[in-house]
Amino acid sequence: MCGRFVQSASADDYARYFGADIVKTERIEANYNVAPTDRVLAVAEHDGDRILGSFGWGLVPHWSKDRGQAARFINARAETVAEKPAFRDSFRTKRCLIPADGFYEWTRRGDLKIPHLIFIGTHAPMALAGVWASWKDPATDEWVRTCSIITTRPNDFMRPIHDRMPALLPEPTWDVWLDRDNDDTEQLRALLVPPPESLLETYEVSTEVNSVRNNGPELILPV
DSSP: OOOOEEEOSOHHHHHHHHTOSEEEOOOOOOEEEEOTTOEEEEEEEETTEEEEEEEEESOOOTTOSOSTTGGGGSEEETTTTTTSTTTHHHHHHOEEEEEESEEEEEEEETTEEEEEEEEETTOOOEEEEEEEEEEEOTTTOOEEEEEEEEEEOOOTTTTTTOSOEEOBOOGGGHHHHHOTTOOOHHHHHTTOSOOOGGGEEEEEBOGGGGSTTOOSGGGGSBO
């Protein structure tokens, strides 16, 4: 799974990189330790425009009675996202790109959990494949937007670290992925494959990242 990641750039910087036509979000501070249910930036399509907005991380299906299950749905599996009740409607018409400057995974060394930062070698933002949903809070009538990161099988680079990894989408696939009129399940699923091994780099980081209470640029420094 992907349970922690980094969004350290500004909304405007991500909008430029991902070619967003509109930025529609409250101010979100740089987050070096994004955790489930945090507000995150994501790119989606609306009325033909590419929009960068804010979403809660942890998808709340439109039919859910409350948002208490959000933390359960931070990830969707590429193999089942088109069929699972929580995700299938979103996969058909509400797909997104979730910017990330890297993500964390842990390995075991004896009794210790050792965190690793995985990032693109050029330090370009990752485009994590995601799905999103709108949910109306029955108590307040407020519309809430939430999202989930799609994971896939690991490539040879990731396999020693973890048995899953986020699906990273290269720029030529973004239009196809975001197009809400595209419901070609097989074409979309074919995009959810591991990236080339040469794309990624990794190093160990401080165990301070193990706690969601810790945040700051020092978390992404090598140790």
